[in-house]
Amino acid sequence: MAxxxxxxxxxxxxxxGLAAVLLMVFNGRVAGISGIADGLIxxxxxxxxxxxxxxxxxxxxxxxxxxxxxxxxxxxxxxxYAVIAVAGLLVGFGTRLGSGCTSGHGICGIARLSPRSIAxxxxxxxxxxxxxxxxxxxxxx
Amino acid sequence: xxxxxxxxxxxxxxxxxxxxxxxxxxxxxxxxxFFGIPGGTWDPSLAVVxxxxxxxxxxxxxxxxxxxxxxxxxxxxxxxTAIDRPLLAGAALFGIGWGLVGLCPGPAIANLATLSPGVIxxxxxxxxxxxxxxxxQSRALAxxxxxxxxxxxxx
Numbered sequence: 001m002a003x004x005x006x007x008x009x010x011x012x013x014x015x016x017g018l019a020a021v022l023l024m025v026f027n028g029r030v031a032g033i034s035g036i037a038d039g040l041i042x043x044x045x046x047x048x049x050x051x052x053x054x055x056x057x058x059x060x061x062x063x064x065x066x067x068x069x070x071x072x073x074x075x076x077x078x079x080x081y082a083v084i085a086v087a088g089l090l091v092g093f094g095t096r097l098g099s100g101c102t103s104g105h106g107i108c109g110i111a112r113l114s115p116r117s118i119a120x121x122x123x124x125x126x127x128x129x130x131x132x133x134x135x136x137x138x139x140x141x
Numbered sequence: 142x143x144x145x146x147x148x149x150x151x152x153x154x155x156x157x158x159x160x161x162x163x164x165x166x167x168x169x170x171x172x173x174x175f176f177g178i179p180g181g182t183w184d185p186s187l188a189v190v191x192x193x194x195x196x197x198x199x200x201x202x203x204x205x206x207x208x209x210x211x212x213x214x215x216x217x218x219x220x221x222t223a224i225d226r227p228l229l230a231g232a233a234l235f236g237i238g239w240g241l242v243g244l245c246p247g248p249a250i251a252n253l254a255t256l257s258p259g260v261i262x263x264x265x266x267x268x269x270x271x272x273x274x275x276x277x278q279s280r281a282l283a284x285x286x287x288x289x290x291x292x293x294x295x296x
Contacts, residue, residue: 001185003182004184008160009193010190012190013157014157014193014196014197017201018153019154023150025205025208025211026143026146030219033247037246037271041268042271049143049144050143050146053151054147054148054151054154056151057154058158059254060155061151061251061254062251062255064156066254070160072254074257076166086241087263089273091239091245091263091267092267093274094232094235094237095235095246095271097227097274098228099231102247110195111201112202112218112219116221116222116224119228120232123229124236129173129174131239132240133175135240
């Protein structure tokens, strides 16, 4: 487990949990990123301002980190843009069909002990683990 | 005020992603690669992120649950309870996309800050996927309404 970074993971995780609690304290909203983002672009919503400012804050964080010399590396992405586009479509369509993603179900939902969120988290984790196993050890291996 | 509050929340959330390195697709895929456990290459960091995130969110939610929010009239706790087909199918599709690249919506959006062309393509595709689902669901809703109207007319 040479890549394991437990301390930064624990601190970062706590901040994510704190952000979720504060959004509930201030605005009474669940911090589900896919739901917040969808509400921003869905033509049927009429409360875009708080959603937009959340997204701005989310993008500002890595910029602020870079300003104080915290490393913000370029993410490793597949070379094939078709794979990236298909993955993006699946993530967008799937998170809305399933009403949530890693934050909305995985953190906020499980914290509320919602059986729906526990089921969704088990399913998306299992699907992702299966895809990585297939890509790295069957096709790639 | 609600906009300023959510700006602060988004910023703290983003800092959490940067500090925990969950913006790194390598870290995320390193966790999802369970076949790396025997070889010692498995990276359990994501599990620790979830554990402390859940600990803070569970305690915090329990404390704030009975109170109304500061900048709105009411808290909006999700009310759905059914473990139905859309939930499970949606989670499966999302998991496949997540496993392909290692990006879920939060880190994908935060990574826009890097101006990585791959991330921009991913986020645009993700937005199209979301809109496609919105359109599909509103059509399904309209169809149900028409059917109900028809049933009522049949009387």
